[in-house]
Amino acid sequence: MSEKAPDQTSIAPIDTSHIRNLVYTVRGIQVMLDSDLARLYQVETRILNRNVARNARRFPEDFRFQLTEDEFEILKSQIGISSDTVHGGRRYLPYVYTEQGISMLSGVLRSDVAIEVSIGIMRAFVEMRHFIASNAHLFERIERMELKQLVSQKETDEKFEQVFDFIHAHTESSQKIFFNGQIYDAFSLLASLIQKATKDIILIDGYVDIGTLNLLAKKQANVSVEIHTFNNTRLTAADVATFNSQYPTLTINHTNAFHDRFLILDHQEAYHIGASLKDAGKKCFAITLLQDEALLQELLTHL
Template sequence: MSKIKSEKAVDLAVIKSESEIRRMIYIVRNQQVMLDSDLASLYHVETKRLNERVKRNQNRFPDSFCFQLTRDEFENLRSQFATSSEYGGRRYLPYVFTESGIAMLSAVLNTDVAVEVSVRIMNSFVEMRRFIARNAALFERISAVELKQLEYQKQTDEKFDKVFEYIDDHAESEQKIFFDGQIYDAFELLISLVQKAIKKIVLIDGYVDIGTLNILAKKNPGVDVIIYTFNNTRLSNRDINTFNSQYSNLTVKHMTAFHDRFLILDDTVGYHVGASLKDAGKKCFGISQIQDEQTIQDILNRL
């Protein structure tokens, strides 16, 4: 597949922040979506070329991943644009991409900034989904005094800091099952696990690709990452070098001793993952925490 290139070298510093990306997310047909033109801008390609690449891979983009807006939907969105004239010259109704569609774009588009942009877009979706999905249950658990304080602070960042701090302080259950299509729910949990590591992450996964790096990129700064995978991994040396140029401390080693997937944090906390991280949420799978510390050490010793 030929690589899509921008007309001039892309400076990673000009990639939009996650807060700017969140302002590009709209609600259409009761789901969060992003416009083709906004995505093209983020990926530093022309909108026409982005849509052409999608059409060439049409089997990867069912209606649940990507669809064309109706005239009424487009006019409704135009009222939300900061600069509506930016979209006024289009000859056709734009396409929008759902969360799953955007995840697929990171695999279809092959640009120098694909990994960085994909990580920021996914993180924006994850943060929005986390807040929306857990908001109701969260406030039921906060005392009346805390709730009143949050209400007074709703115009400040302090409210959101308190909300997300509360979420982070509550550990996930020891077992979690994800069903078909829960791509971002699985992505969210895997990121939360990765971010628990203080010094080291060991991933045993026979099949890894850029999607795997999208998750590992959310690690804390300075945390070492070691991936053990099969020889025929889809992860290239260029992918590894690109990751290390931005996040550092990634080492990829090859092995064939393991069939199952394991995620081990700081050599002490381990998880059995029922699917490769790159496929998490595409089909039904589970994640279980390993309770026996000796088992974790046995796995590490086998490596």
């Protein structure tokens, strides 16, 4: 004999919208969990499965099957539940029931509640099929749009990869030459070098003026500047004070020891510059990164 659920004096109306939220897709089939069904039928999960096991011939594989570990993990991640919630304290993997299996349950449980619940579940499945059928065209359009988006994303990714490959193949050169008239290009490169400094800038340039300070004003805030220049520099004390009032801190050192121009960033990078910063781009000149660290240290030592 099958175990019966306790008699019910009243049966609450079955909410089909709630039931629809308990229907999941496993192996491409719409199913319901044994624990969810047990709550709807108002019986314990073990009793539900025990009665089904006693009537195994009524529940072939396409009516009821047990989840694998992988299926169980995927289902948990999809519906955001813990193992305890699904297992209900059990030590075995949950069973799921297809629509045909659910329709068979009412005959196995043999209670008024089981009959009413099975009717409600069947109506929920019918409503879902009607919804899918009536919106099939819309789903097809959404699917086509998603496919187009995937194709577009793939093309975009390929374009980005081409850009990155180009950048990788054209890394920043250690030297750059400018020809007569390339004033803006030269100014832009020097400004970008100055902006790289995070602590200090040392400029060795015999001929500096307001134009030099305009370039140095591109530096980051709180980066100090030290200029080594000839005694007859065109910069006045007022020019230095005006610069320091807005872009501190600038110091001027006078020396005749250097012929060439050098730009040193954070005591780590040194560039040899073929023209004074104020004249950059007016005639052909070059900017070269000093690759030998020993040369940088020797230059700093002479300062």
